[in-house]
Amino acid sequence: MRLTTQDLQAIEEAARDFFAPGSVVRLFGSRLDDQRRGGDIDLLIESPVAMAPRDQVARRNGFLARLYRRLGEQKIDVLIVPTGEPDERSIIQTARRVGQVIARVPQ
Numbered sequence: 001m002r003l004t005t006q007d008l009q010a011i012e013e014a015a016r017d018f019f020a021p022g023s024v025v026r027l028f029g030s031r032l033d034d035q036r037r038g039g040d041i042d043l044l045i046e047s048p049v050a051m052a053p054r055d056q057v058a059r060r061n062g063f064l065a066r067l068y069r070r071l072g073e074q075k076i077d078v079l080i081v082p083t084g085e086p087d088e089r090s091i092i093q094t095a096r097r098v099g100q101v102i103a104r105v106p107q
Helices: 005-018 053-071 090-098
Strands: 024-028 041-047 076-082 100-104
Touching: 005 024, 005 041, 005 053, 005 100, 024 090, 041 090, 053 076, 076 090
Parallel strands: 041 076
Antiparallel strands: 024 041, 024 100
16 A cells, blocks of 8 residues: 555544544555555545535545645545445445555544
């Protein structure tokens, strides 16, 4: 995994501040491969609480703004889905299957 301890800490702290207890953050994509270079940070956030679209956008934007302040301007992609809900999108299925849990919001 190509994230530093500081990167992981920043992601965990931002997740705690913007997402419901029980939320899980998974890293997927090129940053999981230690042999590659560059690439964006792809995150899947699974929330146990369904969010209205406006709330989801506000939380995602706040989360990203916090990460940009802590990690610097870099490409970060964030997908948010309800925990355990079926999702036919291949990117969600892949992220759930191969993604590595990097943060959990305490209950």
